[in-house]
Amino acid sequence: MKIAVCIKRVPDMDVRFKIAPSGKAVDETGLKFDISDFDGYAVEAALQIKEKLNAGEVTVISLGPDVVQEILRKAMSMGADRAVQLKADAVPADSFAIASALAAELKDGGYDLIMFGRMSIDTAHGATGAIVAEQLGLPVVNAISKLEFDGRTAKMRRELEGAYELVECALPAVVTIDEGIARPRYPSLKGIMAAKKKPLETKPAALPASRLALDAMALPPERAAGKIIGEGAAVVPELVRLLKEEAKVL
Amino acid sequence: MTTNVLAFAETRGGDLRRAALEAVAAARVIADARGGAVHAILFGAPGIGQHAARLGAHGADAVLVVEHAAFAQNNPEAVVATIAARMGGYGAFVCAASATGKDLAPRVAAKAGVPVASDATAMTVSGGAITVTHPGYTGKILQTLTLTATPAVVSVRPGAFLPKEQAKAGTVETVAPAGDPASSRVKVTETAAGNAAKLDLGEAPVIVSGGRGLKEAANFKLVEDLAAAFGNAAVGATRAVTDDGWRPHSDQIGQTGRLVSPDLYIACGISGAIQHLAGMRTSKTIVAINKDKEAPIFKIADYGIVGDVLEILPVLTAEVRKAKAQ
Ligand SMILES: Cc1cc2nc3c(=O)[nH]c(=O)nc-3n(C[C@H](O)[C@H](O)[C@H](O)COP(=O)(O)OP(=O)(O)OC[C@H]3O[C@@H](n4cnc5c(N)ncnc54)[C@H](O)[C@@H]3O)c2cc1C
Ligand SMILES: Nc1ncnc2c1ncn2[C@@H]1O[C@H](COP(=O)(O)O)[C@@H](O)[C@H]1O
Numbered sequence: 001m002k003i004a005v006c007i008k009r010v011p012d013m014d015v016r017f018k019i020a021p022s023g024k025a026v027d028e029t030g031l032k033f034d035i036s037d038f039d040g041y042a043v044e045a046a047l048q049i050k051e052k053l054n055a056g057e058v059t060v061i062s063l064g065p066d067v068v069q070e071i072l073r074k075a076m077s078m079g080a081d082r083a084v085q086l087k088a089d090a091v092p093a094d095s096f097a098i099a100s101a102l103a104a105e106l107k108d109g110g111y112d113l114i115m116f117g118r119m120s121i122d123t124a125h126g127a128t129g130a131i132v133a134e135q136l137g138l139p140v141v142n143a144i145s146k147l148e149f150d151g152r153t154a155k156m157r158r159e160l161e162g163a164y165e166l167v168e169c170a171l172p173a174v175v176t177i178d179e180g181i182a183r184p185r186y187p188s189l190k191g192i193m194a195a196k197k198k199p200l201e202t203k204p205a206a207l208p209a210s211r212l213a214l215d216a217m218a219l220p221p222e223r224a225a226g227k228i229i230g231e232g233a234a235v236v237p238e239l240v241r242l243l244k245e246e247a248k249v250l
Numbered sequence: 251m252t253t254n255v256l257a258f259a260e261t262r263g264g265d266l267r268r269a270a271l272e273a274v275a276a277a278r279v280i281a282d283a284r285g286g287a288v289h290a291i292l293f294g295a296p297g298i299g300q301h302a303a304r305l306g307a308h309g310a311d312a313v314l315v316v317e318h319a320a321f322a323q324n325n326p327e328a329v330v331a332t333i334a335a336r337m338g339g340y341g342a343f344v345c346a347a348s349a350t351g352k353d354l355a356p357r358v359a360a361k362a363g364v365p366v367a368s369d370a371t372a373m374t375v376s377g378g379a380i381t382v383t384h385p386g387y388t389g390k391i392l393q394t395l396t397l398t399a400t401p402a403v404v405s406v407r408p409g410a411f412l413p414k415e416q417a418k419a420g421t422v423e424t425v426a427p428a429g430d431p432a433s434s435r436v437k438v439t440e441t442a443a444g445n446a447a448k449l450d451l452g453e454a455p456v457i458v459s460g461g462r463g464l465k466e467a468a469n470f471k472l473v474e475d476l477a478a479a480f481g482n483a484a485v486g487a488t489r490a491v492t493d494d495g496w497r498p499h500s501d502q503i504g505q506t507g508r509l510v511s512p513d514l515y516i517a518c519g520i521s522g523a524i525q526h527l528a529g530m531r532t533s534k535t536i537v538a539i540n541k542d543k544e545a546p547i548f549k550i551a552d553y554g555i556v557g558d559v560l561e562i563l564p565v566l567t568a569e570v571r572k573a574k575a576q
Contacts, residue, residue, distance in 0.1 A: 013388045014509045026391065037450070093395065095356070096365035123393070124386040125368045127356035134360030139327065139435040142353040160349040161481040161574065163262070165324060166440040179450055211399040212365040215381065218392050220511075220532065228543065228554035233565040235555055239537065240569040242553055247535040248409035249456070249514040250573050 001056040001171075003046045005080070005115045006102055006129070007039040008091070009064055009071045010122040023216050035071045038117025040184040042177040045147060046115055047079045047185075057081045059109070063101055063205050064091045077187035077195035086205035093123060094212035099131035101205040107136060113154070116176040118143040126176075133174035141167050145180040253286025256333065258345035258354060259305055259313070261294050262324075263441065266301040268576050269346035271308045271413030276373065276406040277344040278309045278416070283375035286341065287311035288418070291425070293329050295322040299422060306420015308413055314423050320431035323438040326353055328431035334361035335428040340401050342380065347405035355405040364399035371410045380404060389455075389511045390532065451503065454484035456514045459503060459530070461488040463519015463540060463559050467496035472563040473518055479570040486510065488526050504529035519559040522547025539563070 011017075011031040018027040035043065043060065050056045060075040062068040063086040072083035086101055106114055114136075116129030126142075133140030144167070146157035154173060158165045159180075187195070229235055229242070243250040257277035259270035270290070277288045290310035292298055294317060302313040316332055333354070337343065343358050345351035347369040359366035370382035371392075381396045382404060397404070451457060458480070460473040470485070477483035487497040489504060503510055505525040515533035520526060522538070522545055530536070531550055538551035539559045548554045555562060 011387075013390065016509070017387060017390050019391075026387070093393070094365045096359065099360070119368075122387055124384070125356075125366065126352050127359070127366050127368055130353070130356035131360040131366075134357055140357070141436055143349065158349065159481075160262070160441070163441060163443045163481075165438050166442075167436060167438050169436045210365075211397070212367060213396045213398065215394040215396055218394070220385075220389070220392055220534065223531070223536075223550060223552070226536070226538075226548055226551040226554060228548055228551075228556060230555060232555070232557040233562050236562060236565045236569050239553055239555060239566070240573055243514070243535070243537070244409070244573060245412065247514070247552065248412065249535050250409060250570065 001049060001053055001112045002110055003049065003056060003113045003115065004059045004061060004106055004109060004111045005039070005042045005046050005075070006061050007043060007071055007075060008036040008117070008120045009033050009062060009068045010036040010120060013121060017219065019217050019219065024214055025217065033067070033070070035074060036117050036121045038119060038121070038177055038179070041179065041181050042115040042117055043075050043078060043080060044182040044184040045177055048182055059084065061086065061102065061105060063088055063098055065089055069200060072200055073195050074187060076198045077191040078185055079191060082198060083200040085200065085202045087202050088205040088207055092207065092210045093214035094210040095125040095127035096131055096212065097207050097210045099128045099135065101207045102128065103132045103135040104206045105203070106132065112171045114138070114174045116174070118176045118178045129174055129176035136174070138172055138174050139169045140174040141169055142176045143178040144175050145178045147175065147181060252339055252341045253281065253284040254340050255281040255286060255288050255342045255344060256336065256340045257288055257290045257310065258333070258343070258351060259290040259292040259301070260346060260348060260350050261292070261298060261301070264294060264298065266304060267348070268413060269348045269351060269408060270305065272346050272406060272408065272411050273344050273351070274305060274309045275414050276404070276411035277342070279373055279411070280342050280344065280375050280380065284341065289314055291316065291333060293321045293332070295319055302420055302422045307415055307417050309416045309418055310420050311418045312421045312423055314425045316425045316427050318427050318431045320434070323441060324350060325431050325434055325438065326357070327434035327436050328427055328429065330354060330357045330361060331428040332425070333358050337362045337401055342402040342404065344404050344406060347407050351405050355403055359403040362401055362403065364401060364403060365397060366403040366405070367395050367397050368405050369407045370404055371407045373404065373406070389513065389534065449482065449484040451484045451486055451501070451508050451510050454482060455512055456480045456483035457486045457510055457512045458483050458516045458518065459486035459488070459520060460491060460518045461520030462490040465560070469560060470496060472560065472567070476516070476563055476567045476570065479567045479574065481574060488520050517547050517551070518563060520547055521545050522550070
């Protein structure tokens with residue numbers, strides 16, 4: 001099976017972010033970067049499929065400036081066979097633009113399965129994979145937490161709010177990967193050495209103009225002083241009402 | 251530019267979901283700013299049209315009913331094709347950023363050749379442009395994004411646009427699906443209730459966290475039950491608890507554990523030591539349950555309940571289940 005996995009380079013989230021003076025970016029001073037979480041699960045899932053079938057090839061693709069080569073090398077040290085960097089000075093905020101450039105690269109690749117993360121952990125649109133699929137005319141199943149094959153049929157599970165769906169689809173197809181499917185492995189020393197000799201191709205990204213503009217970034221407001229709404233289980237319905245109507249989190 | 255807005259009326263198992271009414275409420279914001287109408291589109295097996303009146307009562311000027319046996323299960327390909335075939339008549343498409351809506355929005359956008367603004371928590375309309383607030387970076391950064399393409403495709407965060415009773419005509423129009431819904435390449439073979447897959451603390455919109463107030467490891471079942479009722483929740487813990495081995499170290503939240511920033515953080519039997527607060531104080535909404543009304547956690551909790559967590563949790567779980575089922 002020929003598999004492509006699209007991976008994005010994102011900062012580690014376990015930090016307190018600062019906004020850069022432009023007001024449109026995070027201050028990258030001191031930040032560590034890695035493969036976006038769901039994309040890491042996708043790489044692992046792809047490698048497990050290849051290992052199980054004992055055949056096939058896994059290509060990893062990332063759009064961005066030269067620093068994305070670090071995550072492409074990392075994916076190859078985990079076991080991916082080859083990598084493609086779609087070179088762009090910056091990664092746009094518009095998933096449609098990113099998807100168009102990825103689709104142009106994927107179009108003639110002859111892939112049986114194209115994998116994405118459910119969403120990138122920084123810009124968090126959850127749109128790129130589905131847009132690529134529509135542009136390529138391929139079926140897509142979003143946010144899957146399980147993936148098995150019965151010949152050329154993929155059998156998947158999607159988590160819904162408090163429920164799940166079982167979904168089937170024939171290959172070739174696009175899938176986006178949710179948590180739960182596979183924990184990414186750590187690259188072994190042998191893997192890291194082998195990755196140095198694997199092919200990493202760089203091409204210009206065919207990015208169309210962005211039509212989703214990033215106007216500003218801001219930190220969420222500081223919190224106000226708390227309040228106690230009452231005592232004992234009797235106030236639970238009132239709590240649920242507040243969560244629903246005031247905090248709007250339910 | 252046409253000023254009408256199409257809203258996706260999400261259903262599950264033949265019932266209208268709250269997400270449908272939220273999509274209509276958000277669509278009203280755009281339509282009212284532009285002087286247009288809201289059309290809600292409702293897919294389902296024959297009979298689904300019975301929900302049209304409720305959509306009209308909540309702000310839909312018209313309800314497009316698409317009935318077909320192959321819509322008894324979610325059928326995203328046929329839904330997207332049918333919506334896409336009609337998008338020429340609309341200035342915008344709105345759905346809830348639920349699991350179903352997040353799947354549809356980018357596909358509708360792609361078919362229309364436009365970008366999508368996902369998971370909006372607020373929205374302003376000025377002429378041709380729609381500007382949304384979109385939380386990113388695990389909720390730690392709010393992004394302001396402007397969509398300049400038409401139609402504008404927007405998914406709205408559940409709970410951000412509340413359903414509102416505002417009676418409109420709700421005129422029913424029967425619409426034929428585009429193509430044959432029975433021949434979709436992607437087939438949903440089953441929809442079942444289940445315990446949602448374990449979410450990572452960094453990604454979960456809701457975290458239910460337990461401290462020493464739970465008394466013993468076995469009582470974390472109550473915390474897990476509440477998390478399962480939310481369906482999109484992860485379980486966290488204090489260091490007191492991970493040190494005692496009640497929970498794995500990876501669940502620890504705080505200065506020496508994970509830094510989290512969910513939409514909702516529920517602290518159960520947690521005192522609120524500074525080192526714990528360091529890891530969760532940027533959560534959007536904080537709920538604390540503690541038997542000691544002087545516990546420091548109440549200083550930062552938006553909503554506090556004083557009482558026995560072992561008694562309160564099962565009641566809260568039942569109430570959340572009820573609210574989610576709506
Ligand atoms: C260098 C350092 C780093 C640390 N890092 C972390 C960290 O990363 N994360 C972290 O969490 N801690 C950390 N700590 C530990 C921290 O100081 C606290 O000791 C710890 O957070 C307390 O956990 P707790 O709230 O579960 O327990 P306690 O402080 O024992 O609080 C239990 C609470 O439960 C309430 N309670 C008891 N019974 C009930 C009941 N039946 N119903 C309702 N409420 C009840 C009590 O009123 C009390 O408020 C660190 C400490 C140090 C020194
Ligand atoms: N710059 C990029 N390079 C490669 N893949 C990307 C890039 N941006 C997004 N993706 C892929 O698209 C998925 C969804 O991204 P998003 O739509 O931004 O949430 C990610 O999980 C990646 O798999």
